[in-house]
Amino acid sequence: MNQHQTWSSFKTKIVKSILTDNLDETRRVLQQVPEELKLLADLVEKVQAQTLPLPLHKHSGPRFAISSVSYTCGVGCEMCWSGFSDKTRLFENYKNLSPSEFDDWGPWAEYGDEVMLVGLGETLDSPHIFDHLNKLRNKTTYLTTSGSTLTAKKAEKLIKSDLTHLSFSFDGETTAGHGSGDIDYSNLFWKNVTQLNALKDKLKASHPILRLQISVDLENLNQLQAIIEKAVAHDVREVELFYMIPSNKELFEKSVFSNYENSCEQIRKVLSYWLDKGLEISIYNRKELPEKPTSCHFADLLLIFNLDRYLPQPCCGPFKLPLETRSLTPDQYWNSFPFRYFRYLHANDGKEMVPSLCDSCWARDPNKFANSIKESFTSNKVSENLLPVYQNASTLKNQNKFSQAVEEFQRVINETKDSDLLGKSHFHIGEIELSQEHYENAFSHFREAIHYQFNHQMAFCYFYLLWVILDKNSLATNQE
Template identity: 40%
Template sequence: MARWNSPLPKFITTSVAYTCGIGCEMCNAGFADKTSLFEDYKTLTPEEFEALSPWIQNASHVALVGLGETLDSPHLEYFLEKLKDKITFISTSGVPLNKKVIEKLIHAQLHYLNLSFDGKTTAGHGGGRDSYINKFWEKVGLIQKTKQTLNVSHPILHLTVAVDSENTRQLDEIINSAQSHNIPSVDLIYMVPNNQILYEKSVFTDLEIFRQQLNPMMDKWNGMGMHIRFYEKTRWESSPQTCYFVDKHLMFNLNREKPDLCCGSLDMPLEINGLPPEEYWNSFPFRYFRSLHFSGTHENLPEVCQNCWVLHPGKFSDTFQNEDPADCMKWYREAGQFKSANQVEEAEPLYQKIVQVSGDPQLVGKAWFHLGELSLKGNRQDEALECMRNAVRFCFNHTLAFAFLALLMRCTIDMETSGRNQKPDQKFLEFFKPANITKMEATTQSL
């Protein structure tokens, strides 16, 4: 699959802080009911950041984000100093901002400051309280006033809004406030629920109604010169053709040996483990992943992609309804015992029952893997190939299934027959050009 090799990603994100005191109900990072993820690990260290340099040196854009509140990191000036030849972003709730912090970010030559704000929604930042909302816009005003006082235009402000059923009718007001505060761009994203209560507050309960509310508003503001995007698109699409994360973005979170390709639950099967970036980025699992996304068909995409809120938002509600029959794990254990005893005729029907009725993708993927192994033992290579395709479809982090798949694809099909039909769209990233940095002498203490 050499034709599916790709240049290294232009956009690198790394988490730098693992504390947050806001307590957003919608938080998927774990801060809804706590202020720290770990007792003895609060922030990314300079040494851990340096370990990312082989990836960062090839990037054009680098974002420093949570998982918690980014500004809780004491090392931001150090990180930004190392990133002076990059287009840099910091994401923040804005809560820790004051004149002193703002001045330090200016002196550190930050290009973009991304502010997370959701308006009046109980699930979002500040729980929709008027006092929080008013304080947020006061801080935005302070940022712009401080920039004016120092006669600089950086950092450029950007707004990200998590959209749910409670704030969709406020988005016009939010964007109007952003424009009046000289914020030129706004990203709209889903509030992604992680439980049934949040699901009832989300837009996934009736996507079409909420889409009809949002698209005219987006058309209006984009027509007025604002840069309003919903997952990089000028309109909220019902079924995007491609995922906007694929092949241009890599995120380093807690397990920096296994960076994330997206903000979803996709887990890659391979750790970096000292591999050069080019070798890791173009290893077989990545090339196979690209071929699935860019070959024009979605039927063989990983199961987590097929139910993803970005690519298939209409299917996302299914993730709150899957219940695995209690017998599936019993069947899986029995099948394993039969397989270990080389009793193929007893093992295969049990694995087949699992793949037909289980609602657990991981269990289904593992069952397909065992069926693939049994097919190989029977010298049925074509059948084994399909089983291994299904194994990684349902259990994408199954390292051994990927090893078998790579070997079987070499043996059974010509992997060079179909070339690359699509490439990632970089227009959204290209919008974020280098800020006009006015060099200044540092007059404030370290962040």
């Protein structure tokens, strides 16, 4: 094992033990302290008694345990975030989740109340999909598909698998969505849905319940009523609306965010009309489109396992966590300190700063997201490159020229909008404050580091220890 692997393994043990409340293990591992961790080791020794940070934010498992199962897709949606807009496979030699990989994920499937099987590609491309479903017969299950490859044989096997909900992704006649607005694709889609319903009738089956997921953009906004009417006529019981999230300027022009205020009014009318009709319809799991920022209802709702099987995501956005699931039980992971802190922030949204990625998320504050994404795709401003300033500050810190380093890090903080640079700059100032035993100042900077980089492992470790030393539980209780 090389030196890098040894250090990486050592750091992983430290991070895991601290963030899962096992400081006895931390002390054991730190018996031989590398120079890089001396600050942390000194801080651990100052923890006299183990006080669990945010104990009231331990929760039972997620409602939805979600796993991708396929990494191929032939639909070619322009809007695809998974990478299939111009290809049919993500990897040459890895096309789907294997049965053994699914078995490894099994404890999480048991831990969640309900299980969702999704892409990243087309779920029905997986040759193992029915084996996976067979292992989930005791669970409430959801499977998402474009419906483009739903043959009669596959439809019958889905019905006989005891699948609870089948979610179709279909967006009508929009060039960015499934089928690129092609009328033949639309006709094939509805033909496959009709075929499935006929088989359900033949087999006298009540399940799967049919759901429709629609990615809404400017091109299909005026089609929503017609799409939903047709879906209801095809025995679709639930409809879920999402925004088409643009990844480039061309898609931004097609998205509702390029004309957000007017788009919202139309979406609200559609929601209101169908809710009055008794249809189970929502947008991002909400029955109404909020006009102001709202607390995130995805917090504690789901956990998504994609390509990195050891690093799941707590939402459908680009949010990353500082802790891997490796060698942890689902309950240890789900109730580790990063999750407790994540819940605390969202439970106190408005009093506490939610993570920066959450602050302008399309699910929590679509108005702010619309403004930020519009600025990113339409602004001609050229941001100053502050990376050299950050690098110079890091050099000054390593030379123990702390006051000069802080001045340079502070310049980065004042002038950049880059979350990574903001998080790292706050982290380094936090370490400088910690080395001078300015614990409250250090705590504030580590909190800011986590705000901008929620997956910053060392910032989280320092933050945890200072939370205990400074007895922040009493402050958190007062907040709530």
